[in-house]
Amino acid sequence: MNGGHDLGGMHGLGPVQPEPEAEEPVFHDGWEKRVFALTVATGALGRWTIDMGRYARERQHPADYLRHTYYENWLAGLEKLLVEGGLVSAEELASGEASGPADEAMRARVLQAANVGPAMAKGGPVEVAIDAPPRFALGDRVRAINRHPTGHTREPRYVRGRTGVIHEHYGAHVFPDRSAAGQREGRHLYSVRFEAGELWGESAVPAGAVYVDLWEDYLEPAR
């Protein structure tokens, strides 16, 4: 979706304003820690994929997305995921009162403290074995298809319609557009190099390129 999250090339958002590295805390307030931990812990219940998580945060009014702090966006996404995933009802969320315990199957999957280390070390690899051979080879010229899906996608607006060169074929990874709907389907994934001038025209930096990871469905051959 062409939402408030797709920021590459947007103007008017101001300078970066980094805090000095040696002084920046990991979290800036106690509630940020809890939102972080609640999001990761409930993710372990297996009711949503990482792309569903991203899509939940993206589906806010762009003005809200941009106004919120980072963890406020996480909180908005988490509330949406919990309700849409059937873990919490809208009434429970509004009242803060549980109408009853979660079902046994979910309770059995709760992330326990002793499993935090192993679960984080295991992670969630996204390689998928597929039969289809890759359509593109290293050095091929490709165009990012000018597509505007209303659902989740990881093809940023600033590359759509632009031509680049295949830099690397990573193999087949879970396809986010389908993963955001809960489907685990593999598609070939490539690193594509776009020259800065192709993306930004005469305002491009003197020498530069942007490398973007793009799935095969986002690409077509170019001359």
Place this chain on the structure above:
Amino acid sequence: MSREHHDHAHKAPPSEVALRVKALESLLIEKGLVDPAALDELIETYEHKVGPHYGANVVARAWSDPSFKEWLLRDPTAAIASLGYMGRQGEHMRVVENMAKVHNLVVCTLCSCYPWPVLGLPPVWYKSPPYRSRAVADPRGVLAEFGTELADEVEIRVWDSTSEVRFLVLPERPPGTDGWSEAELAKLVTRNAMIGVERAKAPGEGARAR
């Protein structure tokens, strides 16, 4: 988000958002969907254990051991795992090497993708709209705001983390460090250097003033 916004949020008495989070946590505990001890363990892990000192060890090893560096560039996920750093948000690693005529910079324009096992959780500026919007279109301007000036002929390669592949920049080893131990070298490797917004510190350079 601006720093003013942060400071304001920080000073405020129990904010609406803090109360909302507290209510949500209580609800999830009551329903039996989260273990409070697991929440504490997650926070402890990412606040105090995992962090850029892990990535600095990877870089220092690469600077010291040519065969490790070759492995790191060829099969980064495995090479990094050999030092004990692996898992969530680092399942598929790539390492990009800075050289005299090539400078690499990492961003996630669509959200906040970042290599947790080697850098920990990202700083606020990395996740902020100003950085995400400008790193791809105006990398020299962004680098200048970090005090990093590059000659015009240096090619800037920006890596937009749109997939589950995560990028770590291998900075150039600073001159004047011949014979240094890995532990000494690691102290020169900042988080910002591994994102690519700064160079590694020079010998004798203290905390960066900004």
